[in-house]
Amino acid sequence: MSTDAIPVIPPPQVREKVAMTTPGMPMVGVGVVLALGGLGAIVTAFVGLAGEIAMANWLIVTVFVVGALAIIAAGLSFAGLTMVNPNEARVLQFLGRYTGTLRLDGLRWVNPFTTRKRVSTRIRNHETAVMKVNDAEGNPIEIAAVVVWQVEDTARAVFEVDDFIEFVGIQTETAVRHIATSYPYDEHSDINRLSLRENAEEITQKLSAEVGARVEAAGVRIIESRITHLAYAPEIAMAMLRRQQAGAVVAARARIVEGAVGMVQLALDELAAHDVVELDEERKAAMVSNLLVVLCSDHDAQPVVNTGSLYT
Numbered sequence: 149m150s151t152d153a154i155p156v157i158p159p160p161q162v163r164e165k166v167a168m169t170t171p172g173m174p175m176v177g178v179g180v181v182l183a184l185g186g187l188g189a190i191v192t193a194f195v196g197l198a199g200e201i202a203m204a205n206w207l208i209v210t211v212f213v214v215g216a217l218a219i220i221a222a223g224l225s226f227a228g229l230t231m232v233n234p235n236e237a238r239v240l241q242f243l244g245r246y247t248g249t250l251r252l253d254g255l256r257w258v259n260p261f262t263t264r265k266r267v268s269t270r271i272r273n274h275e276t277a278v279m280k281v282n283d284a285e286g287n288p289i290e291i292a293a294v295v296v297w298q299v300e301d302t303a304r305a306v307f308e309v310d311d312f313i314e315f316v317g318i319q320t321e322t323a324v325r326h327i328a329t330s331y332p333y334d335e336h337s338d339i340n341r342l343s344l345r346e347n348a349e350e351i352t353q354k355l356s357a358e359v360g361a362r363v364e365a366a367g368v369r370i371i372e373s374r375i376t377h378l379a380y381a382p383e384i385a386m387a388m389l390r391r392q393q394a395g396a397v398v399a400a401r402a403r404i405v406e407g408a409v410g411m412v413q414l415a416l417d418e419l420a421a422h423d424v425v426e427l428d429e430e431r432k433a434a435m436v437s438n439l440l441v442v443l444c445s446d447h448d449a450q451p452v453v454n455t456g457s458l459y460t
Contacts, residue, residue, distance in 0.1 A: 151248030152300045152332045156322060157364065157365040158322075158363065158365075159300075160304050160308055160367075161307070161308070162169075162246050162303045162307050162308070163301060163303055163304065164249050164297075164301045164302050164303040164306065164367070165248050165249065165303070166249065166251075167238075167240045167247060167248025167249055167250045167258065167457075168246055168247075168248065169230075169250055169252070169256040169257060169258050170256065170257040170258075171255075171256065171257065171455075172229050172230070172254070172255030172256050172257045173255060174218055174227050175228065175229060175257040176226075176255075177231065178222075178225050179222045179225030179226045180222075181222045181225075182218045182219070182222035182225060183218070183219060184324070185218050186214075186215040186217070186218025186219035186220075186221075186222060187215065187219065188212050188215070189212070189213035189215025189218060190211075190216065191213060192211055192216060193208050193211040193212035194212075194353065196208045196211070211439060217308040219286050224260045225257075227257060228257045228258050228260035229256075229257055230250065230255070230256050230257070230258055230264055231255055232251070232252060232253045232254060232255075232256060233252055233253060234253045234267060234268075235268065235269050235270045236253070236267070236268055236269060237249050237251045237266075237267045237268075237269055237299075237302045238250040238258075238265065238266060238267070239264070239302050239306045240258060240262045240263070240264055240265055240408070241262060241265070241301060242259060242261060242262045242263075243261075245248075246307065247259070248426050249267075249302045249303060250264075251302075252343045264385070265293045265306055267299060267305060268299070269298065269299050269302070270298070271296060271371065272296070272297055272298065273294055273295070273296055274294065274297065274316055274317055274320055275292065275293070275294040275295075275376065276292050276293050276294070276317075276320055276321050276324055277292060277321075278290050278377050279291055279324065279325060280290070280381055281325050281328045281329055282328075282329060283329065283331065283333045283344065284329060284330060284332045284333050285333075286331045287332075287333055287380065287381075287415070288380070288381035288383065289328065289333050289344075289378070289379065289380055289381060290377060290378070290379050290380070290381055291324060291328045291344070291375065291378050292324075292375070292376050292377035293321065293355060293373055293374060293375045293376055294373070294374055294376050294377075295316070295320050295359055295370060295372075295373045296370070296371040296372045296373070297316055297363070297368050297369065297370050297371060298368070298369050298371060299312070299368055299369075300367055300368060301367030302367065303367065304365065304366060305367040305368065308365050308366060308367065309366045312366040312367070312368065315363065315366050316363050316366065316368055318360075319359065319362040319363050319448060320359050320363075320373075320407045322362065323362055324355065326355060326358065327351060327355050327358065328344065331343055331344050331347075331351065332344070333345055333378075333380065334346070336340075344378055345378060348375065351375065352373055352374055352375060354393045355375070356372065356373040357371055358372050366391035371436035372428075388399075403416075411439070412436050412439045415435075415439065416432065416435075416436075440455040
């Protein structure tokens with residue numbers, strides 16, 4: 149794979165790190181206690197203000213302020229609670245600064261003033277549309293592929309690219325087009341090079357490597373890639389089919405001739421070894437000609453009774 153086909157990606161400005169969190173259930177209890185205590189303090193302050201309880205004015209104000217602060221603290225306790233599902237992450241950001249990624253599933257408590265962006269870390273599929281491109285020999289072909297991928301670095305996926313899902317889709321199609329134009333559909337020459345149809349395993353490995361290099365900037369890991377559709381374009385499909393059929397006929401004829409020559413040689417050797425008949429060079433040539441006609445013919449040979457000899 150040529151490195152010229154892969155764009156030079158600048159080094160990442162941010163990498164994933166673990167966020168500082170607290171178990172969520174204890175914070176739920178703290179929030180409930182603060183809410184009940186604050187509500188009780190405010191009710192007490194109103195009762196004292198109504199004169200039903202003898203309380204100094206400064207004490208009423210103090211109780212009310214403490215109750216209000218307790219309710220605010222309870223609200224902050226509940227606001228920091230975050231539910232994380234399995235195979236999911238939350239990217240935390242405070243005042244524009246990345247503070248970490250939360251991957252532990254369950255109920256967790258984080259800084260309530262942080263923004264929490266949900267990022268799925270599940271394994272995903274991306275299947276390209278059927279694209280019409282020219283292969284290495286200039287023949288128009290249709291090709292499509294499917295790529296299995298997963299977010300590996302959530303910070304890079306969120307902050308290094310605008311939309312990592314769209315980024316993966318575009319870079320996958322670009323890599324498929326480049327692979328299709330770098331190799332011929334079929335190898336018809338004597339040059340030992342890869343072709344899209346005959347070397348599917350090697351081509352898919354190169355496709356995975358190129359897609360992985362292109363989407364590395366988004367913190368994405370390529371698990372597997374496969375070509376799902378590969379065919380000549382309709383306008384040349386019939387011509388290429390005739391070309392393939394002609395190649396198959398030539399290969400079959402070559403195999404038939406190779407086998408026929410071996411059978412003729414075996415027949416002559418057996419006749420000579422058992423002294424069945426002694427043939428001069430001219431009769432040998434006639435016998436070889438007849439045997440080759442019989443063995444290489446597309447139709448069954450018709451027996452002919454020869455009542456004369458070769459020289460009459």
